[in-house]
Amino acid sequence: xxxxxxxxxxxxxxxxxxxxxxxxxxxxxxxxxxxxxxxxxxxxxxxxxxxxxxxxxxxxxxxxxxxxxxxxxxxxxxxxxxxxxxxxxxxxxxxxxxxxxxxxxxxxxxxxxxxxxxxxxxxxxxxxxxxxxxxxxxxxxxxxxxxxxxxxxxxxxxxxxxxxxxxxxxxxxxxxxxxxxxxxxxx
Amino acid sequence: xxxxxxxxxxxxxxxxxxxxxxxxxxxxxxxxxxxxxxxxxxxxxxxxxxxxxxxxxxxxxxxxxxxxxxxxxxxxxxxxxxxxxxxxxxxxxxxxxxxxxxxxxxxxxxxxxxxxxxxxxxxxxxxxxxxxxxxxxxxxxxxxxxxxxxxxxxxxxxxxxxxxxxxxxxxxxxxxxxxxxxxxxxxxxxxxxxxxxxxxxxxxxxxxxxxxxxxxxxxxxxxxxxxxxxxxxxxxxxxxxxxxxxxxxxxxxxxxxxxxxxxxxxxxxxxxxxxxxxxxxxxxxxxxxxxxxxxxxxxxxxxxxxxxxxxxxxxxxxxxxxxxxxxxxxxxxxxxxxxxxxxxxxxxxxxxxxxxxxxxxxxxxxxxxxxxxxxxxxxxxxxxxxxxxxxxxxxxxxxxxxxxxxxxxxxxx
Numbered sequence: 001x002x003x004x005x006x007x008x009x010x011x012x013x014x015x016x017x018x019x020x021x022x023x024x025x026x027x028x029x030x031x032x033x034x035x036x037x038x039x040x041x042x043x044x045x046x047x048x049x050x051x052x053x054x055x056x057x058x059x060x061x062x063x064x065x066x067x068x069x070x071x072x073x074x075x076x077x078x079x080x081x082x083x084x085x086x087x088x089x090x091x092x093x094x095x096x097x098x099x100x101x102x103x104x105x106x107x108x109x110x111x112x113x114x115x116x117x118x119x120x121x122x123x124x125x126x127x128x129x130x131x132x133x134x135x136x137x138x139x140x141x142x143x144x145x146x147x148x149x150x151x152x153x154x155x156x157x158x159x160x161x162x163x164x165x166x167x168x169x170x171x172x173x174x175x176x177x178x179x180x181x182x183x184x185x186x187x
Numbered sequence: 188x189x190x191x192x193x194x195x196x197x198x199x200x201x202x203x204x205x206x207x208x209x210x211x212x213x214x215x216x217x218x219x220x221x222x223x224x225x226x227x228x229x230x231x232x233x234x235x236x237x238x239x240x241x242x243x244x245x246x247x248x249x250x251x252x253x254x255x256x257x258x259x260x261x262x263x264x265x266x267x268x269x270x271x272x273x274x275x276x277x278x279x280x281x282x283x284x285x286x287x288x289x290x291x292x293x294x295x296x297x298x299x300x301x302x303x304x305x306x307x308x309x310x311x312x313x314x315x316x317x318x319x320x321x322x323x324x325x326x327x328x329x330x331x332x333x334x335x336x337x338x339x340x341x342x343x344x345x346x347x348x349x350x351x352x353x354x355x356x357x358x359x360x361x362x363x364x365x366x367x368x369x370x371x372x373x374x375x376x377x378x379x380x381x382x383x384x385x386x387x388x389x390x391x392x393x394x395x396x397x398x399x400x401x402x403x404x405x406x407x408x409x410x411x412x413x414x415x416x417x418x419x420x421x422x423x424x425x426x427x428x429x430x431x432x433x434x435x436x437x438x439x440x441x442x443x444x445x446x447x448x449x450x451x452x453x454x455x456x457x458x459x460x461x462x463x464x465x466x467x468x469x470x471x472x473x474x475x476x477x478x479x480x481x482x483x484x485x486x487x488x489x490x491x492x493x494x495x496x497x498x499x500x501x502x503x504x505x506x507x508x509x510x511x512x513x514x515x516x517x518x519x520x521x522x523x524x525x526x527x528x529x530x531x532x533x534x535x536x537x538x539x540x541x542x543x544x545x546x547x548x549x550x551x552x553x554x555x556x557x558x559x560x561x562x563x564x565x566x567x568x569x570x571x572x573x574x575x576x577x578x579x580x581x582x583x584x585x586x587x588x589x590x591x592x593x594x595x596x597x598x599x600x
Contacts, residue, residue, distance in 0.1 A: 034330055038277060041323065061313040069319030070349075076326050077345040135309055135369055 012053055020046035031091065037076045044068050058135055211304040215293045223443040224255040230509050237513040265432035272333030273429065281331060282430070282437035285324025289444040292317040296451055297372045299461045299493035300475050310371035311359060314452065315352075318407070321445060322348040325409070328438070329426040340425025343415040343520055350527045351406040351413075357535030358400035361393055361542050362386045362456040375460030379474075385459035392541035397457045399534045401504075404449035406527070408442060411512035415520055443505075450504025451497060458500055461493030468492060 023043035027036045044067045051060035092100075137147060144154030231254060235242045246253045269278050295310045295317075297303035307313045322344060329341020365386055366374045378385050387397045406413040417425030427438050454460060468474040468489035475486040518526065 032274070034274070034327075035277065038280075038327065041320075057307055057313065058309045061307075061309050061316045065312070065316035065319060068323075069316055073319070073322060073326065073345060073349060076323075076330070077342070077349070 009053070013050065016046045016049040016053060019043075020050070033079055034076065037072055037079065041068050041072050044072070058138060211294075215290065215304065219290055219293065219440060219444040219447075222447050223440045224259070226443045226446070226505055226509070227258065227439070228252055228255045229506065230512075233506065233509045234513045237510070259436075262432055262436045265435075267432045267434060270333055270429050274331040274333065277327050277331035278429075279434070281324050281328035282434045282441075283324075284327060285321055285441040286437045286444070288317055288320040288324065289441040289448065292445070292448050295371065296448065297375060297455065297461075298497050299490040300376055301372065302490055302494060303372060306372065307370075309369040311363060311374070311452070311456070312369050314371075314448070315356060315359065318445060318448070319348075319352060321441060324438075324441065325426050328430070332426075332429040334429050336422045336424070336428045337426050340415075340417055340422050340428070344409060344426060346520075347413060347415060347523055347527075348407055348409070350524060351403045351531070354399060354527060354531035354535040355403040355407055357532065357539055358396045358403065359452075359456065361396040361538055364539070364542055365389060365393070365546070371455050375455050375462070378459045379462050380466050382459060382462075382464035385457065385462075387457040387459075390542065390545045392538040392545060393457060395534060396538040396542075397453065399531055399538065400453060400457070401507075402526075403531055403535075404453065405508055405511065406523070408445045408449055408508075410442075410446065410508055412515040412518050413523055414512075414517060415523060446505050446508055447501050450508070451501040453504055454497055454500035461490075461497040463492070463496050 020043045023039045023046065026039035027043065030036050030039060044063065048060045048063040048068070051057075051063055140146065141152045142154070142157045144152035144157075146152045228251070231242050232250070234240060243251070243254050243257075246257045269275050292314045294304045295307040295313045297306075297310070303310075325344045326341045329337040329339075329344070332338075362374055363369055366377045368374060368377075382388070386393050388394070409417070415425075417427065422428070427435055430438065471485075471489075473483075473485035474489035474493075475483075
């Protein structure tokens with residue numbers, strides 16, 4: 001059988017990888033901001049597919065929930081609230097392209113330096129986690145305990161939560177002052 | 188199932204997996220589509236009874252069941268038009284996004300012990316993540332229609348769904364906390380035994396959490412009294428104003444699909460899952476133990492009954508949603524937000540903290556008050572017990588470590 005000879009793991013890896021890269025290009029090249037958001041969803045969704053393929057269920061679901069379900073909905077919501085027809089269509093000027101290429105290319109080169117090319121040109125041979133029940137370990141690691149004895153992630157976790165708290169307070173403050181300022185002339 | 192094809196029938200692996208996948212897909216599509224037909228019929232019947240409406244009278248069939256088919260044929264014949272102002276690509280894609288999200292969430296929904304398309308170990312998390320994608324179809328539809336009504340509908344929908352996700356997830360955490368698992372199969376199995384073992388009867392907080400969950404799920408699937416995205420009296424039809432024909436019906440399939448999904452989720456999380464009020468099959472010793480996969484006819488029958496149980500509970504949930512829709516007036520948008528932020532979120536948080544304290548103090552649940560001797564033959568009373576005895580549970584479950592203690596006490600008792 002021809003089909004039996006195919007390495008399905010690798011096939012799906014390439015499928016998801018191509019989808020995610022293709023839609024990422026779509027984000028770059030599309031002039032319409034809502035379509036960009038749509039392509040971004042598909043791209044990030046394909047990355048979630050890669051996570052599921054690697055057996056990292058929690059990470060995949062997290063990717064869907066945070067990026068696709070949370071961030072992008074808010075993004076599109078913001079676009080719809082603020083957009084006028086002139087800002088929905090975005091023209092990227094030549095200078096911006098050059099600048100973006102410079103920054104993006106630099107980051108890409110940096111990544112190439114740090115990651116061995118061999119490792120990510122090949123599809124993963126086997127799934128990362130044999131047992132996908134990793135939730136408890138992840139939770140413990142965030143609370144500073146790791147089963148393999150290394151130090152956990154308590155400090156980053158606390159820093160991030162403090163950061164989010166500050167952002168929340170700031171957002172509430174901004175929204176509130178605007179509303180109060182808007183009210184004054186009417187009184 | 189793939190193993191069955193590969194090992195018993197000696198199919199090559201790719202064919203076995205393909206067949207298993209196709210069968211699962213067909214089953215779910217069938218369930219969603221047939222469910223939508225049935226629920227539309229039920230919607231007409233219930234609304235007719237509640238509001239004393241006559242409804243359609245010319246299609247026949249016993250109790251007018253042909254009406255759904257007539258609706259379907261009518262929709263098939265309608266012209267598929269896109270408005271001139273529309274962003275045509277997104278306009279055509281949006282219904283599929285909505286439907287695909289609602290449909291994909293069924294992949295991880297167990298219908299009985301071990302009867303689940305894809306056993307995702309973080310099932311509840313996965314389902315919630317997928318469900319939060321459904322709103323995206325609505326937003327895209329609203330934006331791409333190029334109509335003010337649609338845009339307003341979509342904006343309301345986005346605001347509503349994003350806010351209601353908070354209390355919904357707060358309530359979902361409660362059973363997760365009690366069971367110490369994100370796995371829907373495990374959560375369902377833990378509620379085996381008599382109905383007193385259902386998590387809704389575990390303590391007063393879970394009882395409140397159930398109602399908060401139900402309210403939020405009605406809001407999150409965009410049903411009246413929270414159907415602001417399609418408020419007929421203000422926005423013509425809201426986000427789907429410009430849609431017609433089959434594309435329009437995809438939105439409705441998605442809506443009825445997710446109604447059933449959130450009801451089924453409520454059943455699994457708090458209402459005992461696929462267990463009936465009386466553990467008939469447990470008493471007979473027919474039902475599968477958790478993780479048992481070998482085929483037994485008795486176990487199969489028990490699972491079939493469990494599946495019927497779960498679908499029945501889901502249908503009851505949907506019926507209550509229909510009942511609510513035709514009895515309560517629609518809320519204003521500010522009232523919707525008030526309900527969410529001032530009532531549901533604090534109540535959800537209160538239940539969450541309450542359950543935590545309840546577990547920490549080790550207060551006995553309703554089920555613990557029943558004498559142990561009241562359990563059936565074979566000691567099947569609790570799946571909690573064999574779980575504690577089998578020591579499958581990793582000793583450490585983060586915040587839910589508090590659960591371990593009452594379980595241990597139960598075993599000693």
